[in-house]
Amino acid sequence: DVKVTQSSRYLVKRTGEKVFLECVQDMDHENMFWYRQDPGLGLRLIYFSYDVKMKEKGDIPEGYSVSREKKERFSLILESASTNQTSMYLCASSLYGTGYGHEQYFGPGTRLTVT
């Protein structure tokens, strides 16, 4: 079974702090993704990576950056946290591309609150 783990389930940070969210997958997947989930908006893609050290912006990258130094690990960085970044953050991985057999597998999520 694919396992995607996220470093924290719950996190409380102050406005202006630098925040690191870590994600690790154990199935040698090529692709990794960061989403945020907000009520009424579904899942929105922040950034994704299709290879080590490669990254692509998603639909809402502003205020975020990412790092992928190793294949199994994908980090989301909030350079200066703001209250509008309070959200559920979900990491996902997939074998390669999208299509049959290449579904995205999600971690349990990190509920981030910025005060």
Add this chain to the structure above:
Amino acid sequence: DQQVKQNSPSLSVQEGRISILNCDYTNSMFDYFLWYKKYPAEGPTFLISISSIKDKNEDGRFTVFLNKSAKHLSLHIVPSQPGDSAVYFCAASPLIQGAQKLVFGQGTRLTINP
């Protein structure tokens, strides 16, 4: 601009009856569609998918129907069980190798009443 829309935020169904969740999309380049199920405090889990070369895909109690001309898909759950109570997301992507992104709908909260 919401390319994938789930217009019903919530749905309540009696146990044993059929649950029908709907999803509409606007991008004609979408060729592959998925349904995910999400329980509170857990990540979404993949449920079932369909590509545009099919109009129906079945897996046990779950069936997904695709009407490409109407840009509409639906998920049928028969019979509905209390454990099916969750938020359901539909997602869409172009079926191209190397295409990376899924576009998700807003989600529908399904409640199965005993």
